[in-house]
Structure formats: structure tokens, C-alpha cells
Amino acid sequence: MKLNLIGLLFGIGFGGVLAASNLHEYDTIHAMLRLDEFDVFWFMASAIAVSAPLLWLLERRQIHTPFGGELALSRSKPEKHHVQGGALFGVGWAIAGTCPAPALVMVSSGALLGLVAIPGIFLGLHLRERQSKTVGHVGDGEHRETVVVPG
Amino acid sequence: MVDLLPDRLAWYVGGPLLGLLIVGLFAIANQPLGASGAYVQTSGLLRRMPNVVTWRVWYFVGMFVGGVLVTQVLREGAEIRSGYDALRNVFPLWAVVPLVFGGATLLGYGAAVAGGCTSGHGMCGTAQRSPASLTVTATFMATAVLTTLALRIVTGGEL
Numbered sequence: 125m126k127l128n129l130i131g132l133l134f135g136i137g138f139g140g141v142l143a144a145s146n147l148h149e150y151d152t153i154h155a156m157l158r159l160d161e162f163d164v165f166w167f168m169a170s171a172i173a174v175s176a177p178l179l180w181l182l183e184r185r186q187i188h189t190p191f192g193g194e195l196a197l198s199r200s201k202p203e204k205h206h207v208q209g210g211a212l213f214g215v216g217w218a219i220a221g222t223c224p225a226p227a228l229v230m231v232s233s234g235a236l237l238g239l240v241a242i243p244g245i246f247l248g249l250h251l252r253e254r255q256s257k258t259v260g261h262v263g264d265g266e267h268r269e270t271v272v273v274p275g
Numbered sequence: 276m277v278d279l280l281p282d283r284l285a286w287y288v289g290g291p292l293l294g295l296l297i298v299g300l301f302a303i304a305n306q307p308l309g310a311s312g313a314y315v316q317t318s319g320l321l322r323r324m325p326n327v328v329t330w331r332v333w334y335f336v337g338m339f340v341g342g343v344l345v346t347q348v349l350r351e352g353a354e355i356r357s358g359y360d361a362l363r364n365v366f367p368l369w370a371v372v373p374l375v376f377g378g379a380t381l382l383g384y385g386a387a388v389a390g391g392c393t394s395g396h397g398m399c400g401t402a403q404r405s406p407a408s409l410t411v412t413a414t415f416m417a418t419a420v421l422t423t424l425a426l427r428i429v430t431g432g433e434l
């Protein structure tokens with residue numbers, strides 16, 4: 125139950141930061157991919173510059189997370205499907221000018237074409253799920269099972 | 276309605292904030308802050324599948340709520356509109372709708388094949404220094420920039 129609240133709060137934080145940074149606007153993503161404006165690249169780079177060293181530190185300290193056991197970062201080897209999936213994702217991202225999280229914020233900002241993008245994303249994920257029969261195991265980058273510790 | 280956030284937040288504020296959120300979710304739940312997984316779980320819930328990870332569904336709802344809080348409460352002037360201004364300046368609406376839908380389907384399919392999207396691989400995966408995520412991120416950045424360039428050429432520089 126507590127984990128649900130944490131999920132909601134982190135969602136609000138993530139959606140809020142994306143909205144405040146205008147990443148839900150097609151025009152922002154389009155200007156970035158046209159290489160007209162580098163703010164979004166800097167946004168992503170600074171997020172990683174802050175999180176990567178902190179994660180490294182937490183990993184070294186072998187912290188015990190309250191809801192997921194020992195902190196275990198994933199470092200999978202690249203496989204063919206990473207390149208294939210990444211290539212398709214990039215083409216779709218450039219055409220639709222949005223990706224899964226910003227598409228939700230697009231709708232909350234009142235941009236109605238977000239209601240076209242979201243079903244498209246659901247359909248795409250579903251098509252792959254039907255093809256590979258790996259229900260629930262796609263997504264999250266480095267995916268892992270949730271270990272729910274009672275409390 | 277208060278207009279607390281009238282302008283776009285500078286990248287050097289928004290980026291580090293997002294970085295802290297990424298670290299926070301790892302520290303609390305040992306989980307990446309990935310958005311496509313939230314879609315997968317929400318889709319599972321809507322189709323009444325077994326073993327739905329419910330906190331990811333709440334996370335899905337949260338992203339929408341966070342957008343409402345910023346665009347409708349903290350910021351003035353968010354009105355009902357179509358969005359996609361730059362695309363709509365070049366193409367009529369009857370072409371924009373299938374373009375957006377087709378692009379979104381493609382990116383959803385690609386995210387499923389790659390096992391993550393901009394947040395899961397692009398941010399959380401790179402922050403973990405995962406070679407797989409770095410590969411995905413480099414690939415989608417390259418194809419996205421090339422696709423944008425191709426669209427620009429096809430539209431005679433208009434898009």
C-alpha cells in the first residue's frame with residue numbers, strides 16, 4: 125500500500141518536472157532533435173550527472189532499500205534487440221515528438237493530440253507483447269521484479 | 276490559479292531535480308523511474324491481467340496528476356488546444372492525426388523491443404552505467420536526429 129503512495133508521489137514529481145521544463149510540447153522535442161536548441165540534451169545530461177555518482181555511492185555502501193531489498197543496479201550487456209528497439213523507438217520519437225511520460229503530461233496540459241499519442245503507445249507495446257508473450261517483462265530500461273517487503 | 280511557474284524551468288534546475296527523483300526511487304524501492312513499464316502495467320490492469328504491479332499504475336496516474344498540477348494550477352494559460360504547433364503549420368489535421376498515432380505506435384513497439392524508453396534506458400539506465408542502456412540511448416538519439424533531418428528534407432525545410 126505504501127509503495128502505491130510512493131509510486132503516485134514519484135509520478136507527480138516526474139510529471140511535474142517534465143511539465144515545468146515544457147518537455148510535453150512537441151515544439152520543444154522537435155527543436156531539440158533539429159539540433160536548434162540544446163536545453164533538453166543538457167537537461168538529460170545534468171539529470172545523469174547528478175544521479176550517476178549518487179547511485180554509485182549508494183551501491184558501494186550496499187544500502188538496504190525499504191521496499192526493494194538490497195540495492196542492485198543493472199549492467200546488462202548490449203544485445204541485438206537493444207539496437208533494433210532503440211532504432212525503431214528513435215524514429216517514432218522523432219515523428220510523434222513525444223515519448224511515454226511526456227505524452228501523459230501533454231494531455232494534462234490540454235493538448236488534445238496527446239489523446240492520439242497515448243493509445244498509439246499502448247498499441248505499440250501491446251503488439252510486441254503479443255509477439256513475444258513476455259507479459260509484464262518489458263519496460264523500465266533495466267527491468268527487475270518488485271520485491272515487496274511487508275510494512 | 277496562481278502563476279508561480281510562468282516560464283519554462285531552466286535545464287540546470289529541472290535536470291538535477293529529475294536526477295534526485297531517479298536516485299530517490301532507487302534508494303526507496305530499488306526500481307528505475309521508467310515510464311514505459313507504467314504503461315505495460317496500466318494496460319495489464321485495464322485488461323484484467325494477473326500479476327499487475329499496482330504501484331506502477333499509481334505512478335502512471337501520478338505522471339498525469341503532476342502535469343495537471345504544473346500546467347493547470349501553478350501556471351496560467353494552459354487551455355484546450357490541439358498541440359503540435361510546428362507539425363500543424365506544415366501538415367493539415369487529417370495528416371497530423373495518423374502521423375502522431377503511427378509515430379507513437381512505432382515508439383511504443385520500439386520501447387518494448389528495447390526494454391525501455393527515454394526514462395528507463397536514457398536516464399535511469401545510463402545513470403546506472405549499463406552498457407545495454409547506453410547502446411539503446413545512442414541508437415535512438417541517432418535515429419531520431421536522422422529522422423528529423425529526413426522530415427526536414429522531405430518538407431523542403433518547413434518542418
